[in-house]
Amino acid sequence: MLNKLLHTILFAVAVSIFFSCSPKNISTKYYYQNEKVLDKIEETYKELSRQQPFTLAFTSKSFKTVSLEIITDTLAYIYEFGVEEPRLTDTLTTYGLNAPKVTRLIQQMQSIRCAWIKNFDYYVDEAKNSLIFMSIKPVALKAPFSYKKYYILTYFNRPQYFDKDGHLLDKRHTRRLRKINGEIFTRINDKVCYTISGKFR
Amino acid sequence: MATVIFFCVITKAVAITKSDPLVADDVTSTQQQAIAFIDAIRQLDTSASWPNIKPALFLQNLKATIHHPISIYPGNGTNFCGYGALTYLLLQDDPLGYAKLMLQLYHDGKATFGTTNFNPSAAIKNETGLLRYKGILDIHPADQMWFLTLADHYKGYLNLFNRNYNPGDEDSFWASVNFAKFNRMVRNLLHYKVKARGADLMRPHVGDIYQYISKRLQTGKVVLFINNRIVHKKNHVSLKLRVPTHFIVVEKISLADDVITLVYWDYGGRTLLQMSPTFFKRIIFGITYCTKKGTDAK
Numbered sequence: 001m002l003n004k005l006l007h008t009i010l011f012a013v014a015v016s017i018f019f020s021c022s023p024k025n026i027s028t029k030y031y032y033q034n035e036k037v038l039d040k041i042e043e044t045y046k047e048l049s050r051q052q053p054f055t056l057a058f059t060s061k062s063f064k065t066v067s068l069e070i071i072t073d074t075l076a077y078i079y080e081f082g083v084e085e086p087r088l089t090d091t092l093t094t095y096g097l098n099a100p101k102v103t104r105l106i107q108q109m110q111s112i113r114c115a116w117i118k119n120f121d122y123y124v125d126e127a128k129n130s131l132i133f134m135s136i137k138p139v140a141l142k143a144p145f146s147y148k149k150y151y152i153l154t155y156f157n158r159p160q161y162f163d164k165d166g167h168l169l170d171k172r173h174t175r176r177l178r179k180i181n182g183e184i185f186t187r188i189n190d191k192v193c194y195t196i197s198g199k200f201r
Numbered sequence: 202m203a204t205v206i207f208f209c210v211i212t213k214a215v216a217i218t219k220s221d222p223l224v225a226d227d228v229t230s231t232q233q234q235a236i237a238f239i240d241a242i243r244q245l246d247t248s249a250s251w252p253n254i255k256p257a258l259f260l261q262n263l264k265a266t267i268h269h270p271i272s273i274y275p276g277n278g279t280n281f282c283g284y285g286a287l288t289y290l291l292l293q294d295d296p297l298g299y300a301k302l303m304l305q306l307y308h309d310g311k312a313t314f315g316t317t318n319f320n321p322s323a324a325i326k327n328e329t330g331l332l333r334y335k336g337i338l339d340i341h342p343a344d345q346m347w348f349l350t351l352a353d354h355y356k357g358y359l360n361l362f363n364r365n366y367n368p369g370d371e372d373s374f375w376a377s378v379n380f381a382k383f384n385r386m387v388r389n390l391l392h393y394k395v396k397a398r399g400a401d402l403m404r405p406h407v408g409d410i411y412q413y414i415s416k417r418l419q420t421g422k423v424v425l426f427i428n429n430r431i432v433h434k435k436n437h438v439s440l441k442l443r444v445p446t447h448f449i450v451v452e453k454i455s456l457a458d459d460v461i462t463l464v465y466w467d468y469g470g471r472t473l474l475q476m477s478p479t480f481f482k483r484i485i486f487g488i489t490y491c492t493k494k495g496t497d498a499k
Contacts, residue, residue, distance in 0.1 A: 061437045075464070076472040078432070120277070123339035126258065137437065149436065170333050180334045181278045182372050199435035
């Protein structure tokens with residue numbers, strides 16, 4: 001009898017640990033818990049990338065190595081630096097980026113384990129729009145059996161259309177779900193959506 | 202991780218402008234001929250074969266591609282990179298042929314190019330013009346038509362289990378290109394002799410890879426099949442599959458102070474990457490060397 005009770009308790013504990021770390025659970029809360037810092041990163045990146053298009057990605061597990069892609073009219077340049085390396089700020093300055101602000105952005109991304117940020121163009125009725133793509137690797141998504149490790153946010157410039165389940169639609173009059181980077185996104189608010197993915201870009 | 206080092210020293214010598222003329226030697230038709238042909242077309246009628254293509258947008262896209270071949274963009278998140286690299290070569294090899302092929306395909310819903318007959322499926326015809334969230338490919342119906350037609354026509358072992366198009370398959374194995382399939386497409390559509398080294402799962406045995414590529418670039422075109430997951434990491438998993446994922450067309454390569462500077466076409470523009478020879482060797486799985494027919498591939 002005691003054995004049976006013990007097994008039941010162990011099973012219940014295992015199940016609760018497993019599901020408490022599941023992507024489904026974290027996705028409903030994560031944005032609002034970290035809204036302030038996430039929105040700040042988005043705003044800063046939007047402002048800086050308007051001056052000179054670039055993307056940032058943390059390529060090491062420790063979030064100490066950053067990949068910087070700078071997109072000019074003629075070439076895209078890909079670099080990789082340690083976050084403390086002076087070469088990073090030298091390069092930012094060379095391309096006319098505000099080095100102190102980008103460094104601050106990198107630190108903010110590091111603090112919240114934001115693995116990637118990119119500006120992304122899309123078109124509606126032939127008009128160019130842009131959204132900002134942010135991938136985060138929250139600590140809570142470290143569940144041992146979970147393949148989906150990244151929490152991905154998209155920030156749109158204008159309100160979007162969603163179906164009754166909150167999934168992102170292409171246009172108001174279409175029922176077709178649209179994937180971005182191979183993923184279906186779900187509504188957080190009119191302009192921000194999320195998904196959980198196995199890759200950060 | 203220690204092998205992935207990109208230096209920040211950029212010299213003027215590697216800067217190339219998008220307006221650089223294409224290499225004029227040995228071309229089947231010239232870019233000027235293609236421009237004269239395409240610019241003479243003022244408007245197109247709607248095509249019964251492609252219900253979701255807007256004619257004005259199609260013509261605008263085709264003209265832009267002929268004028269600026271470098272800007273051909275295979276789309277964000279798609280598996281069209283192999284078709285993009287092939288098209289970039291075709292635009293240098295026979296731009297007028299390309300323009301005529303595209304118009305024939307648009308008007309008739311099928312087309313013949315050399316010995317190849319393209320007859321895309323109804324699913325392809327319905328989807329063309331509707332791709333979204335693929336970057337500028339969203340408003341490039343001519344490129345959508347061409348890439349989907351190529352993927353529909355050419356099949357390799359990666360396409361075995363998904364041979365018929367369903368919406369969204371541009372991102373899936375349906376569109377994938379293995380190394381042998383890429384070389385088959387080049388031999389089929391371009392006026393090139395092809396010498397391929399390497400394979401999908403085996404690196405090329407060519408001795409010094411830098412020397413090999415550098416030498417061949419002087420006499421022909423070089424396409425590399427690389428493991429792009431190392432260049433553009435997608436996750437933080439330590440154990441990576443050693444497989445190639447991406448086709449790039451080499452434009453320039455140089456070696457100084459044990460750093461290789463590679464300038465290549467991919468995704469609608471040129472990219473400059475600096476890396477160690479070890480890293481360079483690690484990412485390359487296939488090397489396709491193309492020379493005009495009539496010149497022996499060495």
